[in-house]
Amino acid sequence: MKKSVTTGLFLSLFLIFSCSENDDFSIPDTVDPDPDAGVEVQDFMWKAMNFWYFWQSDVENLSDANFPNTPEGSVIYTEFLSSESDPGKFFDDKLLFSEDRFSFFSDDYVELTQSLAGISKSNGLMFGLVRQKANNSELYGYVQYIVPNSNASTKNIKRGDLFTGVNGTTLTDQNYISLLFGDSDSYTLNMASIVGENAEPNGNDIQLTKEVDLRENPIFLDEIIEIQDSKIGYLAYTGFTNEYDEQLNTVFGRFKSSGVNELVLDLRYNPGGSVNTAVLLSSMIYGTNSKDVFLKALYNEKYQKVLDDSDTELRRFFAEKTGKGTAINTLNLKKVYILTTTGTASASELIINGLRPYMDIVQIGETTRGKNEFSVTMVDDRGNNYIYSAERASKINSKNKWAIQPLLGRNENAEGFSNFTSGLLPDEPLQEDITNMGVLGDLKEPYLAKAIELITGSSAKGIQKVELPIETMTSSKMFTPLKDNMYVTDPPIIW
Known part of the structure; x- marks a missing residue:
């Protein structure tokens, strides 16, 4: 799938609106191009961005004044759309605000929307990439975790293992995308070991094969740890995927019935996902008072006016039930310990920011991504105001499979705070150590050991001096269709 390459790492929030053909709201008519000009993809992109984009008023090319709805305006508009034949470059170069790090496009909306359900073509190896100390242009990879029941889970490779090459070629900042994320479904990793401050090949090789429709359950690990008077629930959660909300609620039911009174939420490798799931998870942690505000959404000037005129409720509240009507199992905690890295983004940050007005958040680790x-998700479906809806798949222009994922707005918490573009700072700074990553869920794993130390007040054996801190350049999740996006399946918008 072709995707845009943006500066920085991504962190976005998808909104999937369930609108009907009889909705009262519709985007105002705008100028149409010459139908024979072959610019229908660019036309869809411009019209969607012209109305919905958060920074519409800041992008000169998106101004309503540029293309009046007249025959002359149609000529000018057609020339503008034709000025770039590549729709991806058109989107990136002509429609995006200069400060936008996260909006992107896809040339296959089916692949993109499948990823919202945790379905992708993958070998199940989740890893980060780090620059070598000896040569800054060379990279090495480290395994963060392996998806159960994947191809990688059948191989002799585990968390903390390192690799420096693919198919005998050393990884660099120029070739890693083609070697690791290219069209080839199979490749051989050239494994490595730490020598001094660098990773060097050790002669071992691991062959991996990508599988179609691999489903990753984001509930990677859940366990109950009993230490002194504390019953600690530990949840390693790798993505906010709403297809697993019922199972997540079952986990908290077990925590609740077992008397869990402390919670460690591991979001180190969680780049985001469903906002609805973030609301539910926050309710499982804090409480189910549906009068307590979890977030308030802000939109661009055009759509904000539509919402203001219709007096639409823009706030989201803590939930009493799941989307299927199951009562939320809540721990009603006053404090939660959340583990973070630079890969913690989007809905993960929404959890931290949304809960902070109500409870004590002890953030352990690194500063989060900052989105x-x-x-x-927008597709060429004018009848649904370009918003993707699975129920309207037959209405999408069959000649146009492109989708765009533009930023629409910003979320505030109950106190009106949303300014964390530089990331959320940890209360207890800690970096992962490439020489001592440990096993997730093990009491000696440094991050979990630190949380247990803070909970119990006694030193844990897993806490040691960080010998070689990991400074992740990027990760495998940033090259999936979902990347680090968040999405909503039942938005707080009444059409």
Whole structure:
């Protein structure tokens, strides 16, 4: 799938609006191009961005004044759309605000929307990439975790293992995308070991094969740890995927019935996902008072006016039930310990920011990614205001499979705070150590050991001096269709 390459790492928030053909709201008519010009993809992109984009008023090319709805305006508009034949470059170069790090496009909306359900073509190896100390242009990879029941889970490779090459070629900042994320479904990793401050090949090789429709359950690990008077629930959660909300609620039911009174939420490798799931998870942690505000959404000037005129409720509240009507199992905690890295983004940050007005958040680890805007999956379906809806798949222009994922707005918490574009700072700074990553869920794993130390007040054996801190350049999750986006399946918008 072709995707845009943006600066920095991504963190976005998808909104999937369930609108009907009889909705009262519709985007105002705008100028149409010459139908024979072959610019229908660019036309869809411009019209969607012209109305929905958060920074519409800041992008000169998106101004309503540029293309009046007249025959002359149609000529000018057609020339503008034709000025770039590549729709991806058109989107990136002509429609995006200069400060936008996260909006992107896809040339296959089917692949993109499948990823919202945790379905992708993958070998199940989740890893980060780090620059070598000896040669800054060379990279090495480290395994963060392995998806159960994947191809990688059948191989002799585990968390903390390192690799420096693919198919005998050393990884660099120029070739890693083609070697690791290219069209080839199979490749051989050239494994490595730490020598001094660098990773060097050790002669071992691991062959991996990508599988179609691999489903990753984001509930990677859940366990109950009993230490002194504390019953600690530990949840390693790798993505906010709403297809697993019922199972997540069952986990908290077990925590609740077992008397869990402390919670460690591991979001180190969680780049985001469903906002609805973030609301539910926050309710499982804090409480189910549906009068307590979890977030308030802010949009661009055009759509904000539509919402203001219709007096639409823009706030989201803590939930009493799941989307299927199951009562939320809540721990009603006053404090939660959340583990973070630079890969913690989007809905993960939404959890931290949304809960902070109500409870004590002890954030352990690194500063998070820093994305407080949300976006929406848009396709060429004018009848649904370009918002993707699975129920309207037959209405999408069959000649146009492109989708865009533009930023639509920004979320505030109950106190009106949303300014964390530089990330959320940890209360207890800690970096992962490439020489001592440990096993997730093990009491000696450094991050979990630190949380247990803070909970119990006694030193844990897993806490040691960080010998070689990991400074992740990027990760495998940033090259999936979902990346680090967040999405909503039942938005707080009444059409």
